[in-house]
Amino acid sequence: MKIIIGCDHAGFPLKTQIKVLLENMGHTVEDAGCLSEDSVDYPVYGKAVATAVAKGNFARGILICGSGLGMSMIANRFTGVRAALCNDLFSAALSRRHNDANLLVMGGRLIGGDLAEEIVRTWLTTEFDGGRHQRRIAQMDEIQ
Numbered sequence: 001m002k003i004i005i006g007c008d009h010a011g012f013p014l015k016t017q018i019k020v021l022l023e024n025m026g027h028t029v030e031d032a033g034c035l036s037e038d039s040v041d042y043p044v045y046g047k048a049v050a051t052a053v054a055k056g057n058f059a060r061g062i063l064i065c066g067s068g069l070g071m072s073m074i075a076n077r078f079t080g081v082r083a084a085l086c087n088d089l090f091s092a093a094l095s096r097r098h099n100d101a102n103l104l105v106m107g108g109r110l111i112g113g114d115l116a117e118e119i120v121r122t123w124l125t126t127e128f129d130g131g132r133h134q135r136r137i138a139q140m141d142e143i144q
Ligand code: RB5
Pocket: 008, 010, 011, 042, 065, 066, 067, 068, 069, 070, 071
């Protein structure tokens, strides 16, 4: 799968770990930055990843900031992006099964690396249920 990943300074350590996981899983990974723990502004990187997913250049996107809140707010401003802030496994699974989320957001200051890896594995391997959930997504798409 083609996946684009981005972060701010608060998400940089976790992004580094998740990038390795994705590559080990056999995914093609594009790193949209940032590239260190020097302070940056999360909207810049959130916009880069969300735009790429909205255009269809990548099947999925992953964004990591400190809490996950800023990145999810930014990402969901882009038409066609369904960004899900998941700091637990249940949300990760349901964001795929019910919401067909195409962009995963995590809070790098809230969860540890082991849990984050499990969230990513779950999110990438859980299919969309379709059915009534497809109708609801179509209703979301009408509100742009
Ligand atoms: C950075 O200090 C922090 O505000 C940012 O990573 C994120 O949590 C914002 O929502």
